[in-house]
Amino acid sequence: MGATAQKDAPPTVEAVAPALSEDTSERTNSDQPIKEKSVAGGCLSVVVLGASGDLAKKKTFPAIFNLYKQGFLPDEMHIFGYARSKMTDEELREKLRGYLKPDRIDPAKDPEDVIKQFLNKITYIHGAYDADESFIQLNEEVSRHEQKRSDDVSPTRRLFYLALPPSVYPLVSKRISKHCMNQRGWTRVIVEKPFGKDLESSEALSSELGALFSEDQLYRIDHYLGKELVQNLLVMRFANRFFVPIWNRDNIASVQIVFKEDFGTQGRGGYFDEYGIIRDIIQNHLIQILCLLAMEKPISLSPEHIRDEKVKVLECIKPFNDKEVVIGQYEGYKDDQTVPNDSSTPTFASLVLHINNERWDGVPFILKAGKALDSRKAEIRVQFKDAPGDIFKCKKQGRNEFVMRLQPKEAMYMKLTVKEPGLDMRATQSELDMSYHQRYQDIVIPEAYERLILDTIRGDQQHFVRRDELRVAWEIFTPLLHRIDVGKLELIPYKEGSRGPAEADELNARVGYRRTEGYCWKPPTLQAVGNSRM
Numbered sequence: 001m002g003a004t005a006q007k008d009a010p011p012t013v014e015a016v017a018p019a020l021s022e023d024t025s026e027r028t029n030s031d032q033p034i035k036e037k038s039v040a041g042g043c044l045s046v047v048v049l050g051a052s053g054d055l056a057k058k059k060t061f062p063a064i065f066n067l068y069k070q071g072f073l074p075d076e077m078h079i080f081g082y083a084r085s086k087m088t089d090e091e092l093r094e095k096l097r098g099y100l101k102p103d104r105i106d107p108a109k110d111p112e113d114v115i116k117q118f119l120n121k122i123t124y125i126h127g128a129y130d131a132d133e134s135f136i137q138l139n140e141e142v143s144r145h146e147q148k149r150s151d152d153v154s155p156t157r158r159l160f161y162l163a164l165p166p167s168v169y170p171l172v173s174k175r176i177s178k179h180c181m182n183q184r185g186w187t188r189v190i191v192e193k194p195f196g197k198d199l200e201s202s203e204a205l206s207s208e209l210g211a212l213f214s215e216d217q218l219y220r221i222d223h224y225l226g227k228e229l230v231q232n233l234l235v236m237r238f239a240n241r242f243f244v245p246i247w248n249r250d251n252i253a254s255v256q257i258v259f260k261e262d263f264g265t266q267g268r269g270g271y272f273d274e275y276g277i278i279r280d281i282i283q284n285h286l287i288q289i290l291c292l293l294a295m296e297k298p299i300s301l302s303p304e305h306i307r308d309e310k311v312k313v314l315e316c317i318k319p320f321n322d323k324e325v326v327i328g329q330y331e332g333y334k335d336d337q338t339v340p341n342d343s344s345t346p347t348f349a350s351l352v353l354h355i356n357n358e359r360w361d362g363v364p365f366i367l368k369a370g371k372a373l374d375s376r377k378a379e380i381r382v383q384f385k386d387a388p389g390d391i392f393k394c395k396k397q398g399r400n401e402f403v404m405r406l407q408p409k410e411a412m413y414m415k416l417t418v419k420e421p422g423l424d425m426r427a428t429q430s431e432l433d434m435s436y437h438q439r440y441q442d443i444v445i446p447e448a449y450e451r452l453i454l455d456t457i458r459g460d461q462q463h464f465v466r467r468d469e470l471r472v473a474w475e476i477f478t479p480l481l482h483r484i485d486v487g488k489l490e491l492i493p494y495k496e497g498s499r500g501p502a503e504a505d506e507l508n509a510r511v512g513y514r515r516t517e518g519y520c521w522k523p524p525t526l527q528a529v530g531n532s533r534m
Ligand SMILES: NC(=O)C1=CN([C@@H]2O[C@H](COP(=O)(O)OP(=O)(O)OC[C@H]3O[C@@H](n4cnc5c(N)ncnc54)[C@H](OP(=O)(O)O)[C@@H]3O)[C@@H](O)[C@H]2O)C=CC1
Pocket: 050, 051, 052, 053, 054, 055, 056, 083, 084, 085, 129, 162, 163, 164, 165, 166, 168, 192, 193, 194
C-alpha cells in the first residue's frame, strides 16, 4: 500500500484562491458547521469505487489531480481506489499517469514531481462490491490514514465517488453505510448518471439510497452542470438588464439546446444500447440546461432556492406529442461488437418540449442530441421574433439569435442585422462575439468534474440534482421512452458524419425555427485580434 506523507505539497486553497474558498458559506447545506467550509485543512479521504474503469481514469482521477496541483486540496488527503480487478498500487498509478496534465502547475515546481507526489497519494484495494470483509478492510485503511494525518479531536472527511454502473450502487451503498461511515465528520457520496431507466426504476434506486444516506450526503452528479457556460446561465439571465425584459414568449420565437458528437459509441455500446440517446443525454444534461434557461429567478443563490425553481419549471412541461419527436440510428451502429445485431436503440433524437406557464406558453424548446454526426458541439440557441415593421427588408437575412457555445471553444455571440459597411444601405448578418479563448487568454477553464468534486468537498449542492428534480424529469420522459422501447415511433436511419435525419430539420421548420441562410459564425482567431487593434 502506497500512502505516504508529502513534504512538498502545493499551497492550501486560501493561499491560491481566497475568493473561491470564502464564497460558499451561505450556499452550503446543514450537515456541517460553517467553520468546516474551507477545503484546506483537515484530513480528507477520497474513495473512488470502480477505480479500474473508464470514467475513473479519464475524468475522476484527473479532476482530483487538477484540484490538487492548484492547491485546492489539503496535504492531509489520500485517495483510495477500489474495484474488483487485481492490480497493485503501482499498476493503478501507471494506468493513470498519462491522463494527468501538467498545465496550471506553479512554475516554481517541477510538474513531474507534482505528478509523482499525487500518484503517491493513491492506494488501491481490490475486492468485490458485495464483500463485507473488503469494505471492512477499506474502512481500516481509511481509518489508518486518518489516525496518521489527524489528531484525535479534529473532524475528518470522507468522500465516496461511485464511478460504477448504477446496477452496483445498492450493493456498494449498503456496505459503505454499514462499514465505512465517518464517525468524526462528514461522509458524502457522489453517484453518477444514469439514475435509473425510467420513473419506476429511478424511484426504486432513490428509495434504496435514500434509506442509507440523507439527501445532504448524496451528490447526484450531472457533469453538464459543471461546464463553464452552463454555470454562466443564471448570471447572464439575471444580472443583465439586456436580457431581463426580453426573456419571454413576447420576444423569443424558439429555443434550441443541441448536443452533437462526431463519433459513435466507441466500445461503450454495451452500456449505450441499454439506455439510448434520450436517457444518456437529453433526460439529464439537456433538461438540466433547459431548467436554467427557463426557470424563474430564485430568491437567492442557495442550492435549495435554485433547485426549487428548477422543479417548478419542470412541473410545467406538457406531455410529448409524438409528431414532435424524431428518433434515428446511425448506419454502422450495429457493427459495434458490443451492440446487439437487432438493436432498435436511438442514437439520435430531436424533440420539442412546451412549457405551460405565463413566460413560455407557445415557445417551442427543441432538444436535440446525436452520436456520429457531422461535428462535436454543444450549444444553446435562443432565436428572437422578427423586429416589427421591416423597413430594411431584412427578414430574409435572418433573425436575432443569442448563442451560447458550451463546447468546443466556449463562446457567447449575438447574431444581429447590421448595415453592410460601404456606400450602399444594405442590411447584413453579423455578430457581437465573446469568445472565451480570446477574451480570457490567460485563463484555463476548469473541467466540469473538477468544479463538481470541489463543490462536494465544500458541501455545496447547488450544481447537483435533487431527488424531486430527478423524479419530475423522469415523469416527463418515461411515457415517451416506453413508447419508443416498444417500437411505437419510427427509427430513421442516418449516415455517419451527417446532420442526422432530415426529418429533424423539417420538425424545426414546422415549429417555427428559421435558419439563417448563408451565414456561419466562425470563432475569431487570436491573429485577427492583433490585426484589428492595429
Ligand atoms: N465513461 C464516461 O465517459 C462516463 C461515464 N458515466 C457514468 O459513470 C459510471 C462509470 O462509467 P464507466 O467508468 O464508463 O464504466 P465502466 O464500464 O468502465 O465500469 C467501471 C468499473 O466498474 C466495474 N464494473 C463494470 N461493469 C460491472 C458490472 N456489471 N458489475 C460490477 N462491476 C462492474 C469494473 O471494475 P472491476 O471489474 O475492476 O470491478 C469497471 O472498471 C457509469 O454510471 C456511467 O454511466 C457518466 C458520464 C461519462
